[in-house]
Amino acid sequence: MKSVIFKTTAHIVIGIMLLFSLYLLFRGHNEPGGGFIGALIAVIAFALLIFSESPHYVRKRIGLSPGMIALTGVGLSLGSGFFAAFSGKAYLTGLWCKTVLTLGTPLLFDVGVYLAVIGGVLSILLDLAEELL
Amino acid sequence: MGLSVALHLFLLIGLWVLYSPSGVGWHWDWVPSLGASFSIRLDGLSMLFSWLICGIGLFVQLYAFHYMKGKPLSGLFHVYLTLFMLAMLGLVLAGNLLLLFIFWELTTVTSYLLIGFNHDQEVSRKNALQAMLVTGAGGLALLAGLILLGQMAGTWEMDQIINRGATFISDKRFAPALILILIGAFTKSAQVPFHFWLPGAMSAPAPVSAFLHSATMVKGGIYLLARLAPVFSQSDLWFWSLALTGGITAVWTVIVALQQRDLKLMLAYSTNVALGKLVFLLALGTRYAISAALMFIIAHALYKAALFMVIGTVDKATGTRNIDQVAGLGRILKFSFLAAGLSAFSKAGIPPLPGFLSKEYMYKAALQISYAPTILLVFVNALMGAMALLVVIRPFISKPDARTVPASPVEKYSFLWIPPVCLGILQLLATTLGLQWLNTTLIIPAGQVIAPNAGYESLKLWQGLNLPLALSGVSLLFAFLLFKYHTWIKRFIDRTTRLLPAGSQCYEQIVNGIIRSGSALTSILQHGRLTGYIFMLFFLMALVFLFNMPALPMPDTVNWQGIRFYEVLLALGLAAAVFTVLLSRSRLLAIVSLGVAGFITTLFLMFYNAPDVAKTQLLVETLSVIFLVMIVGRLPKFSDVLPHSFGKRILNTAIAVTIGAGVFRVLYAMSTGHPDTTLIDYFAANSLIAAHGRNIVNVILVDFRAIDTLGEITVVVMAALGASAILLKKKRTDR
Numbered sequence: 001m002k003s004v005i006f007k008t009t010a011h012i013v014i015g016i017m018l019l020f021s022l023y024l025l026f027r028g029h030n031e032p033g034g035g036f037i038g039a040l041i042a043v044i045a046f047a048l049l050i051f052s053e054s055p056h057y058v059r060k061r062i063g064l065s066p067g068m069i070a071l072t073g074v075g076l077s078l079g080s081g082f083f084a085a086f087s088g089k090a091y092l093t094g095l096w097c098k099t100v101l102t103l104g105t106p107l108l109f110d111v112g113v114y115l116a117v118i119g120g121v122l123s124i125l126l127d128l129a130e131e132l133l
Numbered sequence: 134m135g136l137s138v139a140l141h142l143f144l145l146i147g148l149w150v151l152y153s154p155s156g157v158g159w160h161w162d163w164v165p166s167l168g169a170s171f172s173i174r175l176d177g178l179s180m181l182f183s184w185l186i187c188g189i190g191l192f193v194q195l196y197a198f199h200y201m202k203g204k205p206l207s208g209l210f211h212v213y214l215t216l217f218m219l220a221m222l223g224l225v226l227a228g229n230l231l232l233l234f235i236f237w238e239l240t241t242v243t244s245y246l247l248i249g250f251n252h253d254q255e256v257s258r259k260n261a262l263q264a265m266l267v268t269g270a271g272g273l274a275l276l277a278g279l280i281l282l283g284q285m286a287g288t289w290e291m292d293q294i295i296n297r298g299a300t301f302i303s304d305k306r307f308a309p310a311l312i313l314i315l316i317g318a319f320t321k322s323a324q325v326p327f328h329f330w331l332p333g334a335m336s337a338p339a340p341v342s343a344f345l346h347s348a349t350m351v352k353g354g355i356y357l358l359a360r361l362a363p364v365f366s367q368s369d370l371w372f373w374s375l376a377l378t379g380g381i382t383a384v385w386t387v388i389v390a391l392q393q394r395d396l397k398l399m400l401a402y403s404t405n406v407a408l409g410k411l412v413f414l415l416a417l418g419t420r421y422a423i424s425a426a427l428m429f430i431i432a433h434a435l436y437k438a439a440l441f442m443v444i445g446t447v448d449k450a451t452g453t454r455n456i457d458q459v460a461g462l463g464r465i466l467k468f469s470f471l472a473a474g475l476s477a478f479s480k481a482g483i484p485p486l487p488g489f490l491s492k493e494y495m496y497k498a499a500l501q502i503s504y505a506p507t508i509l510l511v512f513v514n515a516l517m518g519a520m521a522l523l524v525v526i527r528p529f530i531s532k533p534d535a536r537t538v539p540a541s542p543v544e545k546y547s548f549l550w551i552p553p554v555c556l557g558i559l560q561l562l563a564t565t566l567g568l569q570w571l572n573t574t575l576i577i578p579a580g581q582v583i584a585p586n587a588g589y590e591s592l593k594l595w596q597g598l599n600l601p602l603a604l605s606g607v608s609l610l611f612a613f614l615l616f617k618y619h620t621w622i623k624r625f626i627d628r629t630t631r632l633l634p635a636g637s638q639c640y641e642q643i644v645n646g647i648i649r650s651g652s653a654l655t656s657i658l659q660h661g662r663l664t665g666y667i668f669m670l671f672f673l674m675a676l677v678f679l680f681n682m683p684a685l686p687m688p689d690t691v692n693w694q695g696i697r698f699y700e701v702l703l704a705l706g707l708a709a710a711v712f713t714v715l716l717s718r719s720r721l722l723a724i725v726s727l728g729v730a731g732f733i734t735t736l737f738l739m740f741y742n743a744p745d746v747a748k749t750q751l752l753v754e755t756l757s758v759i760f761l762v763m764i765v766g767r768l769p770k771f772s773d774v775l776p777h778s779f780g781k782r783i784l785n786t787a788i789a790v791t792i793g794a795g796v797f798r799v800l801y802a803m804s805t806g807h808p809d810t811t812l813i814d815y816f817a818a819n820s821l822i823a824a825h826g827r828n829i830v831n832v833i834l835v836d837f838r839a840i841d842t843l844g845e846i847t848v849v850v851m852a853a854l855g856a857s858a859i860l861l862k863k864k865r866t867d868r
Contacts (some may be wrong), residue, residue, distance in 0.1 A: 029826035032744040034834060040752035047759045067857070070850045077843050092839045094824055104825065106835040109842075113835070116846035120853035121756070127860040132763050 002052075010052035017045035025114050029106065035113035042114075043121045055129040066126060070119025077112030080105045137215045141191040144222070148187065152180050154578035158228055158292070167231070168289045174228030177578025181427065182225040182356050184575075185348040185434045190218040192552035196442050197340035199548040200449070210250060214344065217243035221349045225356050230279045230289045237275065237321075237353065241268045244350050248337040260333035263640060267330040268320050275317025275357075281310035282364070291360070298364035311365050314357070315374055322354025322408045325382040329637040332401040339445025342397065346404040347438035352430065355411050359426075362583045366418050375416030380509055382409030387516040391619065392626050396444045396454045396524060400437070403480075403520055406513060407433045410495070417498050417506070420587035423580045425494030428592060431563065431571070432487030436476035439556035440524065443473040446549050447528055450540040456527050460537045463529040468550035470529045475557035477525040481518035481612055482605055485594055487564050489605065494592065496601035511608050518612025519619060526616070564594060668785075675788045678795025685798040700740070707733045718771055728758040745830040 021041040028034030049058050062069075081092035083105050089095075096104035151157060156176030163171045175183075194214060201207040220243050223236035242265070249261025285301050286294040301307050323331035331351060335342060345351065358375070365371045383406050390402030407429070414426035446469045447462060448454050463470045479486035492514060499506040544550050563571060572591040580589045596602070615622060710733065713726035731754035738747035777785065816829050816837065826832040834842050 028828060028831045030828050032748060032828060034745070034828070034831040036834070037745065037748050037752060040749070040756060044752065044755055044759070047756070067853070070853060074846055074850055077846060081839070094836045096825055106824065106839070109839055110835045113842060113846050117849055120849035123853040124856040125760070127857050128760065128763055131860050132767055
């Protein structure tokens with residue numbers, strides 16, 4: 001499976017996929033996309049890398065442990081709700097700031113979903129790949 | 134330590150400033166939709182208990198300062214003790230049934246930490262768990278009872294419930310509520326048959342016992358009974374269950390107590406006795422009985438705390454608590470001797486100590502009713518007196534013999550003797566100089582809370598020569614005789630009680646039974662065979678469909694015109710893919726076909742204008758193919774696996790057909806019927822205006838229903854953790 005052609009194309013394609021996954025994440029609020037879909041694309045990209053290189057290579061390149069990424073994501077989503085809670089609204093109410101860009105706590109929440117899903121699924125994928133491949 | 138002492142002093146003074154005998158209350162909304170509010174009620178009864186809790190708590194903290202010094206985690210010990218004190222304080226001050234229950238459970242949890250403080254010893258852990266399970270189970274019963282009571286009253290506020298209390302007796306929920314609340318109170322206050330956890334809790338360090346047994350934990354049940362007495366006391370059920378339970382507890386545990394050789398255990402059983410007497414007095418419910426009960430609560434809290442501290446000091450000095458091995462300590466532990474003497478005299482009922490006063494009124498109350506309770510009380514008090522003498526005379530006065538363990542002079546640590554001596558002096562003051570004050574500020578207001586119309590009079594030490602005084606004398610005389618011949622009596626008791634089952638053994642059998650049946654059930658449900666799990670899941674799903682089938686609409690006419698040619702093509706492709714999965718002899722082909730079926734489903738979603746769902750479906754399909762490809766090499770070949778038996782295949786087919794038909798009819802109902810569009814309209818209208826997003830699916834996910842999504846991503850992370858745990862375990866066992 002370690003053909004040079006596969007390896008080289010994989011590296012190129014992965015870059016595009018990761019970029020695309022970020023694009024989907026950020027446009028999600030208005031166009032088809034969003035944190036969950038973006039995360040799945042990112043995981044598939046990493047899966048490609050697992051097949052073309054090795055699980056160990058992927059772990060090394062990511063640097064952070066997938067579990068940490070997942071926990072950061074859940075923490076981010078959990079935390080995004082407190083902005084509303086501390087300004088006297090119900091927990092997780094969306095707050096928006098529209099001076100320059102339309103930015104709001106739901107985006108933060110979606111980034112949390114993105115990281116949690118990447119971390120969670122990638123963790124299973126890597127463990128399984130190390131066990132089986 | 135300094136902080137917790139300051140907190141106790143602050144609470145003592147604060148309560149004193151806020152208190153007025155007619156009662157004061159505060160109220161904050163907490164969860165208004167449930168009727169749960171943070172309401173505080175400070176009346177005579179709460180004040181009596183909360184002062185005892187803070188006051189004794191203060192002395193216990195001081196005592197623990199030296200007692201725990203040098204032991205590991207002694208700072209944590211003070212924290213636990215303070216937390217427990219606060220929970221107990223909340224319990225007696227709560228003015229709302231739900232709030233009361235929360236504090237009730239908090240005392241259970243914090244007492245678990247305290248009882249199991251010596252967690253390196255197995256017996257200590259076991260007894261802590263036993264105490265928590267017994268009182269926790271009682272807590273569940275109490276919750277059910279309180280809910281019934283709240284439903285009868287239509288409110289959770291105790292003031293209103295008690296005001297309307299007299300009208301509940303005709304309600305059919307009255308008796309169940311009463312029984313459930315009684316179970317809760319009896320487990321907490323260690324009444325027979327739940328009494329065994331209290332002596333078990335002896336494995337705690339001495340300061341914990343001094344606190345738990347005197348003013349707190351076990352008095353929680355008594356407080357609850359006293360607090361709810363105006364609601365329930367008119368019923369016969371209340372009288373008989375309280376009188377019988379209290380009476381049996383007092384008599385039985387006083388007999389068991391005399392059997393013990395461990396000083397601390399003797400005191401523990403005598404706490405059971407005191408609680409039994411209190412429940413018994415609450416059952417009588419007359420003004421004398423209630424005055425006696427309140428006086429006895431004060432007396433018992435003071436002398437029991439002091440005695441436990443003294444026993445703790447004896448234990449520290451000699452390293453043993455066996456009554457046969459300690460003697461002649463009076464010369465070495467002088468101050469402890471003084472405290473023990475005062476406390477034991479109060480316990481035995483020697484004038485002018487509080488124990489004597491409460492006993493006087495006990496007899497007065499009993500004589501008003503009949504001779505049966507009087508005889509019971511004389512019997513119990515005589516045995517209690519004998520025990521009090523045993524606890525003091527044997528360790529402190531009797532001559533050392535061959536078995537005696539030498540004692541070290543631990544009283545150089547002043548905090549080991551100051552608290553018990555202070556408690557002893559307080560007892561002396563309580564009924565001499567402070568009696569009038571006690572009457573007007575605590576006992577009469579508290580009595581009016583328990584039985585509002587009883588017409589109280591002040592307690593007096595000297596009431597002339599009368600029958601109660603004579604009975605006091607008689608019980609003291611008996612106590613002395615019993616003490617004199619106690620070895621003979623002990624042998625007699627040992628012989629007669631050997632055959633009776635012990636409460637703790639029954640408890641152990643129940644707990645073991647629960648564990649055994651739990652693991653049996655687990656091995657049936659969690660057998661570890663994946664096919665079994667899937668079968669169970671689909672079988673139940675098929676059952677659900679089967680029972681709901683008649684409710685779903687049946688297609689009658691089919692609109693052939695509406696169908697487009699590519700839909701037919703896709704449907705045929707889907708069917709072909711599924712049949713390939715079923716018929717293929719190669720696993721890889723089956724997996725690929727399954728993927729094809731998934732991708733065709735995605736195409737359908739695209740045609741129905743659901744790009745987000747389609748995308749998600751596509752990606753999930755891709756990922757599952759990746760996962761399956763990874764494991765396919767490890768799975769056995771199809772040809773190596775034995776095929777299912779014919780009957781099993783028929784069953785599987787039936788399940789599959791049922792689910793297929795069910796899903797078809799659900800889908801048909803959804804696409805032809807007129808679903809409720811309220812939600813759809815709402816989301817469509819508000820998505821852009823309120824949530825600034827044009828993608829409704831995403832807006833629902835991250836804004837409208839964000840809390841659901843939060844739950845879902847938590848599940849994803851949990852699944853990942855579970856998977857790594859399983860794989861990690863496998864890695865470890867491989868090595």
